[in-house]
Amino acid sequence: MDLEVVDNYSVMSEIAANLVAGLIQEKKNAVLGLPTGSTPEGMYAHLVEMFREGIIDFNAVVTFNLDEYVGLAPGHPQSYHQYMKNKLFDHVNIKQENYNIPYFHDKNDPGKVCEAYEKSIKAAGGIDLQVLGLGVNGHIGFNEPAPCLHTSTHLVELTEETVKANSRFFDSLDQVPRKAITMGMGSIMGANKILLLVSGEKKAKAVRKSFRGLISTENPASFLQLHRNLVVILDREAASLL
Numbered sequence: 001m002d003l004e005v006v007d008n009y010s011v012m013s014e015i016a017a018n019l020v021a022g023l024i025q026e027k028k029n030a031v032l033g034l035p036t037g038s039t040p041e042g043m044y045a046h047l048v049e050m051f052r053e054g055i056i057d058f059n060a061v062v063t064f065n066l067d068e069y070v071g072l073a074p075g076h077p078q079s080y081h082q083y084m085k086n087k088l089f090d091h092v093n094i095k096q097e098n099y100n101i102p103y104f105h106d107k108n109d110p111g112k113v114c115e116a117y118e119k120s121i122k123a124a125g126g127i128d129l130q131v132l133g134l135g136v137n138g139h140i141g142f143n144e145p146a147p148c149l150h151t152s153t154h155l156v157e158l159t160e161e162t163v164k165a166n167s168r169f170f171d172s173l174d175q176v177p178r179k180a181i182t183m184g185m186g187s188i189m190g191a192n193k194i195l196l197l198v199s200g201e202k203k204a205k206a207v208r209k210s211f212r213g214l215i216s217t218e219n220p221a222s223f224l225q226l227h228r229n230l231v232v233i234l235d236r237e238a239a240s241l242l
């Protein structure tokens, strides 16, 4: 594990963007696993800037998002589909057929949707670089703390803690979806390289538990310690309890 502590969010975001950009320059058809949330916003802003400056080209890049809420249409302002368009996809030359976000609505067979997502990742040759944020409760993607964890893409019931944490993006707590579809621990750990980004004091406990504690399904991020090519970038606040 390569664990780097940097001064602040802005330095973290710049380093992360440079890492992603380096991969895209090296491999034009790189396959990226992408998160949403507050953490990667700065990284996406840098990537958009680098694209505008002609430093990187998304023409052949393929992406797979980690997760999406169940019950929000792709055009809903808080859907992860919309987030990705706002933060990245609408500003770079990625092809629409090359970006993938899991999507489930009631008329679909959940098993089939999840299986198809896993198949698409395999068909793309697997994920070269999986970027992750960290939940305050140690979740990655929406793999929530539980007595056992799923290997592959699946439907999940969000914990109250996650619903509360994500309510900052909604007008009220009841508007936050209670279910999501997420890549599983195996889908994440199968990536060639993982880049975990963590910023802020409120994540410090989760960081400590993930990297100084035992591996436990009650703290899904702790499994990342087992990955052979893991880079963790923390800002000082997130690293404050290490």
Ligand code: F6R
Pocket: 034, 035, 036, 037, 038, 039, 040, 066, 067, 132, 133, 134, 135, 136, 139, 140, 141, 142
């Ligand atoms: C989002 C995701 C989540 C977030 C995590 C941290 O696609 O998979 O695991 O990375 O909840 O969220 P922020 O960055 O908003 O603190």
